[in-house]
Amino acid sequence: MTAHPHGQDPRTSGTGRLADDFFLMAHEESSGKLLLAERIAGLGLAAALLGELALAECIELREGAVAVLDSSARDDDLSGRVLEFLKQEQHPTRTWLAFFGQSARTEVGRRLADDRLLVRETRKRPWQESRWLPVSTAVAVRPTALLCTQLIRGHGLERRDLVLLGLLRATGLDQPVLWEVRQSSPDALRRAGALLGSLDASLTELLIQTEAAVGSAIATHRF
Template identity: 35%
Template sequence: MLIADEFFLIAHNDIRGKAKLHPAATGLGLAGGLLGELVLYGHVTVSDGLVTIVDRRPPVDALAHTVLDQLIGEPRHQSARTWLSFLAQTATAAVGERLARAGVLRRQEGRRLLRTTVSYVPIDPNTAAWPATRMRVLLERSEPPPTLSDALLLGLIAAAGLSREVLWTAAPGAHHRLAGLVAALPPPLKELVVHTEAAVGAAVLRGAP
């Protein structure tokens, strides 16, 4: 499962699909995940606050392909914070749809206050709950070592304010291990986490919807 997909499942209730975070924090965490996927695929890098394309070949994943096309189509805009804010506007729906296509979630429409609302409900609650459990187990054990994508996911979880969802029953020392894994990330991924955390903090402070 891809980084943004696992972040989505951790950030939403595993039965009703209700968000556990401020909507802006959810969107920015997912945006960080989508950019992180492109960094891990070798398509972009993040340095000095800028997102730079290093490989224009289309990724296999359709959503990653769409995000890369957006980056290529707007060469004047390279600011990581700008791209996080832009992608955050549609990230929840985009990743929710990707999980629905994968058969993990079911798209559900409803009516509330004279408008249509969309939520994504798990088809199997155990599958939806697994990413949070997996992250908690990873932090509690020294072996096997986490993959780079797992370390990035943990960084984005911390940046968005989701740590409690992973660590609430974790053994002593898990918080320290989380901090160590994030600190050891390669510079482009570490910088992406830092920008995501700053964007989340700014959005929550200004009361962004």
């Protein structure tokens, strides 16, 4: 079994980071093919990066804006860079989602590669897009397997799990990712959906803004 990069038990913690889990869920486990339109995936990953900071109580989302609560140094460079942008300028949440969404896929991919969970595939033909590939299938499917198991068995979901579920729903990624739960235990999804209402106002705002940004991108065909 691949060692967990943050010293946690990989059987119970996924990657340990919200955006990293979303990234792995958004890509086909063996080919690295993206399961969402690129712009939608970018918005979801941008929201997950903000979610990491919100879960750590470094930022608060309210009334369509982002407020920095704690500007101290972060454990990883990517979170630190995101926080630095938020400290320097003030913009609506939707603007931040669009801004970070432009590079979030590349940035999160690099973070996973730095943790030795992904490798960058070099394509033979120059017009072919290079892809991030997991070092093993076990690494790729871990976040999905853990969330599905928790849902099917009725285990309690932590705040991070609920935010991840909310982001899957906001981007439409729940359709391909949670098909096993939908097939074997549809009531579990309804119960988990109801639990989203227990999230605090900041995290609820994040999900609302993400869903709105995705809806706008779909309505304007900006994929």
